Each structure stands twice: as C-alpha cells, then as structure tokens.
Amino acid sequence: MLKKNNIVKFKEMLIERLLLCCSLLSVFTTAAIIYVLLSESIGFFKEVRIIDFLTDTQWTPMFTNKHFGILPLLCGTLVTTLIAIGVAVPAGLISAIYLSEYATDKMRHIIKPLLEILAAVPTVVYGYFALLFVTPLLKQFIPGLSGFNALSAGLVMGIMIIPLVSSLSEDAMHAVPMGLREGAYALGSRKIQVAFKIVFPAALSGITAAVILAVSRAIGETMIVAIAAGQQPKFTMNPLVPIETITAYIVQISLGDTPHGTLEYQTIFVCGMTLFVLTFVLNVISFKLKRRFQEIYE
Amino acid sequence: MEQEIIIQIKDADSFYGPKQILKNVTLDFQAKTVTALMGPSGCGKSTLIRCLNRMNDLIPRFRFEGKVLYKGIDLYAKDVDITDLRREIGMVFQKPNPFPKSIYENVAYGVRIQGITNREFIDGIVEESLKRAALWEEVKDRLHEPALSLSGGQQQRICIARALAVKPHVILFDEPCSALDPIATAKIEELITELKKNYTIIVVTHNTAQAARVSDFTAFLYLGDLVEFGPTAKIFTVPQDKRTEEYLTGKFG
C-alpha cells in the first residue's frame, strides 16, 4: 500500500515538473527574444542617434545616402491599422450587439462559428485576396489607385479581425448581468435602448479591451501588408499609394541577403523592438481594462 | 374605504417549457393597498409577480395562458405594447440592480429614454423621486457619484427611486429585502408603508413577519396553486387552509 502511494506521488511530481518546464519554456523564449532585440538595438543606436531615428522622415537603409527615420514605416503601419480598425470596429461591434442581444440561441450557434472562420483563413490568402481582387475592384471607383496600396490591405485586414472584435465584445456584453437588462426593461425600455444605453456602456471597458487588442493585432499583421501594400517607405497618410509598414520592412530585409552584423541587418531588430513596444503597451492596457471590467461584475 | 380593483389575474396558467408553474390562478389587487405574496420557495411567487409586467417574456421557453387585466386592459392581448405599460407597473428586484452609472443617471434613466431632455424637468424628477424613496438627504451632495458606491440598502432605494421616476401606479417588489441587513430592511418596510398612500404595492416575501407588518392583503401560494387570499389580519389569525397554517407556524418553507 505504502509503495503504491509512493509511485503515485512520484508520478504527480513528475507531471508537475513537466508542466513547470513547459511554462518556463515560453517564459524563457520571451526573455530570449527581448534579449536579442535589446542587444541588437543597442548596437544600432551606437551608430544612429535616437533622435534621428524618431524624427527623420526618410527610411533608406539600403541606399548610399542612408537615413534611419522610423516615421515613414510608422506612417505605413498607422494608415493600414486605421483603415483596418475603421472596418473591424463598427462591423465587429454591430455583430457583437446582434449576437448578444438579438440573436436566438440557434442563430448564435450558427453565426459565431461562421464568423470565426474569418479568423482561420491563412493570412497569405487574405494578402492575395487584397492584391488580386480588392485592388482591381477598387480601381473601378478610384482611378488613381496604385497596384500596391494601403487601402485594400487595410480593408482586408479589417475583415480579418472582425471576429476578434466581435467575439471579445460579445463576451463582455454577455457578462453584463441579466438583472441590469431586467431593470431597464422594467422602466419601459425598448430592446434597442437596453442594448445601447445599458448593455453597451456596462460592457465598455471589456469592449475597449477588445478594440485595443484588435489594434495591436493590426499593427503586428505582416502577410497582408507585405503582399498588398507595397514596399516603399513613405512619410504620407495617403492610402492610395504604395507604402511600407514596419512588419513588411522586416520581411523584406529578412528575405534579402543582407550580411549579418551590419547596420542594415540591425534595422530588423530595431523595427522588431518598435513593434514589440507598441503591441506590448497596447496589450497591457487591454489587459488592465479587462481586469477592471471583471472586478465590477464578479 | 373605497375599493377599486386595479389588477385582475384571471385563470392564469404559466409554463417553463413543458413544466407548469402557475395553476389556474385568479386574483384581484386593490388600488392603494399592499398585497403580500407568500409561499414556500419555488412555489411560483416570482413567476406570478413577473406576469404582471410581462418580465417573463424575456425567458425564451416561457408561456402564459389566461388574462392579466390592468385597469381593464389585457396585458397579454396581441395589440398591447408592453413597454408603455411597464412604466405604469414598476418593479424592484430581489438583488439591488442599479445601473453602473451615477446616482443621478440611474434615476433619470426612465425619463431620458422617453426622449425627454429638459434639464430642469429631469432635475426636478430626480429630486422628487429620491425624496419619495427617502434617500435624498443621504445622496443630495453626491448625485454624480456611481450608484454602485452606495450600500446595499441605499442601492435598493435607488432602484425604488428609479421606478418612481416614471410615475408608476403599481410597484412590484420581488423580495426587496432578502439581500439586506435588518436596519436597511426596516427602512424599506417603512418606505413601502409610506408609498402605499399613492401607489398600489405588490410584494413577494418569504418573511411572514414582514408580510404581517406591511401588507393589507396576503395571498398564499403553494406549488403553483393559490391556496388562500384575504385580508392579512384574517389570514394570519384564522387561516382557512391547513397548508397556510402550517406555513405560517413554520412547519415548512
């Protein structure tokens, strides 16, 4: 009896250790990534002044006349992200309100998985969809549109992140206690008033968290913009011309034959660092908001 | 005392899915009185009171048969718009459920959703309603603070003020004190007694002493049947039915 007990104990310990190792692995990976980004970035900033990096309006690391201003890449990222959010937030919120407040259980069970398919499509497919379908389509209405442009990349990226917005927002609205809805109905509210004046504001911090997460996803999205938005770092907010996002730049250089250890090579890591900081800050804000939301209702 | 019947329930049956809850309940409520609904847990008190403002409509599998006449209007008739009638038949719930908005906005909500925007008018209603709910003195200096920062008893009085703000004629209370401490409970009971001068009140309660203190009439429900109904004094002193007597003497429930 005692012996068997010891075996069980040993097994449990083994499993515990194994699980610990797995979780440590991801912690370690994150730490390693941060270490690489930091050390390479430090190398970069030994040659380029931070102030130039932040304020120069040209990004030409591969030219003879080198400029290392992140602003053009940031602009590219900003434009595509704004367009994507402009699509994903209204569409995502409307579907979330529909799913949480209007749809019958049956409809919800049909529509939710359908929406989630959008998120399961490989991004490379979206990229070519933007380049080969959306851009030619838009050209019919916007004659000045370039073959590569921020507009179609942003629009398609927006469609891709609709489920992210809708499913997290729906969770937040679903978590609003039934008692609040009943209280509102008891005062003579119509359904639309309950949805927009009670449920939506009550779920606002959860919804904001969802939107921020979507922004962070759009900033980090790579394939679509690399394929459809172009590779020309430009300090412009014009969505009709080719631009380049931070992520697309990283792909471009990584695929090229830039020698290791050079300044050009280090730009990859500086860009990676910039992305990391941006998305990290956004994720922290989103996390905090979500927790505040949970505190209110649990 | 002049007698005016304001709500009549006629042959009410109600179901959740296949399960029948209320069984052929017929009951009249007199205007400007307090009627207590009593009975053991699960006997259908909440179901019954929620039929009076059709709050059960929110439950997908709920079905109602019979009639509820409010001032002669059948609430379950096809052409009735229940949202308008819910303003006349207010409701206060078991668990205080103030909106996550300010005290002021909670009370103003029911007026605002009618499209009224006149600031002074709304200010007036908010003050009057809070006074009637005996809360004005406690909150008049902090109207713009979150209602959720108040104590449970205060939150419940916010909910009462919120209901009063849309000028109801009837107020339904579903165990309004069950989440409150004795002091807050005493305040709500006092308030109910005060409100009955102007409103018809129907209150579900588990607490027999509370029913005896606040109500003029008592209805006793048992497993979906209306077992006994009459003046509270009579029900408590000479109950006609054995089940009522057993409940009142604490044999079950």
Ligand SMILES: Nc1ncnc2c1ncn2[C@@H]1O[C@H](COP(=O)(O)OP(=O)(O)OP(=O)(O)O)[C@@H](O)[C@H]1O
């Ligand atoms: N949404 C629902 N779906 C299915 N059955 C329900 C639902 N709500 C209540 N019931 C059932 O209906 C019966 C009556 O419930 P009701 O809430 O009216 O009782 P009650 O007298 O208010 O009880 P309590 O004193 O515990 O509040 C119970 O048996 C309960 O299980």
Ligand SMILES: [Mg+2]
């Ligand atoms: Mg109940």
